[in-house]
Amino acid sequence: xxxxxxxxxxxxxxxxxxxxxxxxxxxxxxxxxxxxxxxxxxxxxxxxxxxxxxxxxxxxxxxxxxxxxxxxxxxxxxxxxxxxxxxxxxxxxxxxxxxxxxxxxxxxxxxxxxxxxxxxxxxxxxxxxxxxxxxxxxxxxxxxxxxxxxxxxxxxxxxxxxxxxxxxxxxxxxxxxxxxxxxxxxxxx
Numbered sequence: 001x002x003x004x005x006x007x008x009x010x011x012x013x014x015x016x017x018x019x020x021x022x023x024x025x026x027x028x029x030x031x032x033x034x035x036x037x038x039x040x041x042x043x044x045x046x047x048x049x050x051x052x053x054x055x056x057x058x059x060x061x062x063x064x065x066x067x068x069x070x071x072x073x074x075x076x077x078x079x080x081x082x083x084x085x086x087x088x089x090x091x092x093x094x095x096x097x098x099x100x101x102x103x104x105x106x107x108x109x110x111x112x113x114x115x116x117x118x119x120x121x122x123x124x125x126x127x128x129x130x131x132x133x134x135x136x137x138x139x140x141x142x143x144x145x146x147x148x149x150x151x152x153x154x155x156x157x158x159x160x161x162x163x164x165x166x167x168x169x170x171x172x173x174x175x176x177x178x179x180x181x182x183x184x185x186x187x188x189x
Contacts, residue, residue: 006076008041009103010114012095013071019090020045023071026088039081042074046112049166050135059160061135070095072114077101113171121170123153131155133172140176141166 015023027043030036046066053059071091075081082101086093094101109115123129127143141157144165151170156163 008039008074008076010072010074010109011077011101011103013073013085014092014095015069015071015090016092017069020065020068020071023088023090026090027071027073027085030084030088034084036081036084038076039078040073040075040085042072042114044072044114045070046072046114048134061159061164061166066112072104072112074114077103113169121148121151123170123173123175128176129153129155129168129173130176131157131168131173134168136166136168136172 013023024043024045027040031040031043047063048066049061050064051059052062073085075085082094085091086099093099096102104112104114123143123146125143125146129141129143131137131139131141136157139155139157139159141155143153144156145154147153152167153170153173154165155168155173156165158164159166
């Protein structure tokens with residue numbers, strides 16, 4: 001099934017276990033070495049931040065793969081591109097009938113957060129935000145750094161009793177009105 005309108009679409013690649021990062025790097029080299037940036041637009045391994053507790057009782061924020069053994073690729077499908085991608089070391093094939101790729105649907109792309117962008121983000125350093133999605137949901141913090149190109153911000157939150165700086169996507173947070181009510185001090189006797 002050829003991509004008739006030459007518009008890049010997202011496809012799913014299946015890889016050997018533990019080869020996801022190597023496949024992504026190999027595909028990026030393939031794009032660069034063969035000048036295929038107009039045919040293969042993006043290669044992603046969706047990850048999320050989770051909190052892991054180590055054996056010594058300490059907790060740590062770590063990145064983990066959402067779907068091990070899968071790499072997502074945005075490309076214009078042709079037989080030549082199919083051949084180059086499927087012959088990349090670590091790739092077992094495309095997800096689809098007889099190894100032929102089927103483009104992902106719009107809601108699948110949004111669910112995997114492959115292309116979810118906030119267009120009217122007006123976050124700035126010092127803004128108070130609440131994190132509404134992901135493993136840090138429910139935390140409130142202050143923005144210390146923004147990056148509109150990657151749609152991410154560094155937010156200072158209090159976690160495990162101390163100040164932590166975490167990276168949060170714009171779509172995972174929203175501004176909080178600073179409505180702190182000052183509590184009067186206890187009257188002295």
